[in-house]
Amino acid sequence: MAKKPSVPKGTRDFSPQEVAKRNYIMETIKKSFKLFGFQPIETPSFENSDTLMGKYGEEGDRLIFKILNSGDYLSKVEEAIYSEKDSLKITPKISEKALRYDLTVPFARYVVQHQNDITFPFKRYQMQPVWRADRPQKGRFREFWQCDADVVGSDALWQEIELVQLYDAVFSDLGLKGITIKINNRKILSGIAEVIGAEDKLIDFTVALDKLDKIGEEGVKKEMLEKGISQTAIEKLQPLFSFDGSKDDKLKSLSTLLTTSETGKKGIEEVTFVIENAQKLGLKVAQLNLDVTLARGLDYYTGAIFEVSAPKGVQMGSIGGGGRYDDLTGIFGLKGVSGVGISFGLDRIYLVLEELQLFPETVEANTKVLFINFGEAEALYAMQAISNLRAKNIPAELYPDTAKMGKQMTYADKREIPFVVLAGGNEVKANRYTLKNMKSGEQVTVDLNELIEMLGF
RNA sequence: GUGGUUGUAGCUCAGUUGGUUAGAGCGCUAGAUUGUGGUUCUAGAGGUCGCCGGUUCGAGACCGGUCUUCCACCCCA
Secondary structure, three states, X not given: OOXXXXXXXXXXXXXXXXXXXXXXXXXXXXXXXXXXXXXEOOOXXXXXHHHXXXXXXXXXXXXXXXXXXXXXXXXXXXXXXXXXXXXXXHHHHHEEEEEOOOOHHHHHHHHHHOOOOOOOOEEEEEXXXXXXXXXXXXXXXXXXXXXXXXXXXXXXXXXXXXXXXXXXXXXXXXXXXXXXXXXXXXXXXXXXXXXXXXXXXXXHHHHHHHOHHHHHHHHHHHHHHHOOOOHHHHHHOHHHHOOOXXXXXXXXXXXXXXXXXXXXXXXXXXXXXXXXHHHHHOOOOOEEEEOOOOOOOOOOOOOEEEEEEOOXXXXXOEEEEEEEEOOHHHHHOOOOOOEEEEEEEHXXXXXXXXXXXXXXXXXXXXXXXXXXXOOHHHHHHHHHHHXXXXXXXXXXXXXXXXXXXXXXXXXXXXXXXXXEEEOOHHHHHHOOEEEEEOOOOOEEEEOHHHXXXXXXX
């Protein structure tokens, strides 16, 4: 045999059982998407490079899978650029297409391109794979699925509230209790940066702050210093590090910190509106928490920022994220369209449900009854019954070969098919069927109507 | 992209300081059982020790490279 075949790093095959479980998650999410009034779209798996490049920050560009041009692509590269051996310069010359990195940027492109056909506010959902040239880790793949719901063309904060409810509805349906929806607002972060005089360092500031629960207070301060944020500025942040208590306490001390920042005050106002109304409406399983250190937003977030973390005790990064972006479509030439959206990380949700054993046993659609094959005449007799069962929506199949019965029974056993029908010469003659329950071992001989009745509950 | 880690039968893994023909459990195939699966018993098949190169009389083991796995960083779902 030749080399053992394999799949590329960070990609996976899915068995029938795995597909069944993934479908269960996707159907659950889709159900809520529809219930909340979102409509599906799909976009190509690859886009023109300039649609994607530069939209996710420097780091993002590195993680985008580039597709090599067709034909003799190297011959078209100018000698000077070629001999320079600078990958960054050569890449755009030899690659003009790239694999989708997320669903939000292609969606923005879609909105701009089809703006005349879209009725705003436009609520769309999209469930497709995305690709990142990242190094794999636990819960981190190079090919994974995102399930996104976004609203564009409305800046009403009720959308944020609905998205919180949407998260709650989906995780409630999945039986995933104890999840936390963390919420923050980019305006609060901007306000803080403004107050401490580090406006020009907003990104570095937020990235460092985001690591608080991971590297601790000292670690954050150290990183901020390294990024060129002054000691006096960092001292002004002190209230943030001892930030605790109820949401009212948090909001009060934030207000004090941000009295001089109009932007900051607007952020507090927004986040208060969302939290208060979401709580008035009630949440089933999710805990909604204000987390001022939450910054993991991509560069384009301008208002609310969301992140969903798995229940405590499950070692997993965020299982969902999202936020508001006031001007995403601006990059593609359509100004003044505000959008807000959330994403569900299908692959990570799968790992969490698996770990907590929350998949219902019924997710695997399986054949309900296997007919033993006794020979040609009996097979025909069996096939007639099978047609009748299938007409009643009962999944049934005939063992294709006239193998030994032990082998056929073993097959049913392995496939976990709950019933077997034995219809040999005696049954054919009597126009009856022997139905065996594989779990209990009991068997009864019945006619076709009784058979349908017994299998069709 | 940086640092570390892993790879031996279909699966999970043993394999001593380098030494004859690389093992176990599970699974698989056949039989005990010609109309009955799971339990039991018996027999059997199955390996280029990830791949390429090097050191050595001799490499599964040591060295280099490469691919893969997992982990940390970066970043993220």
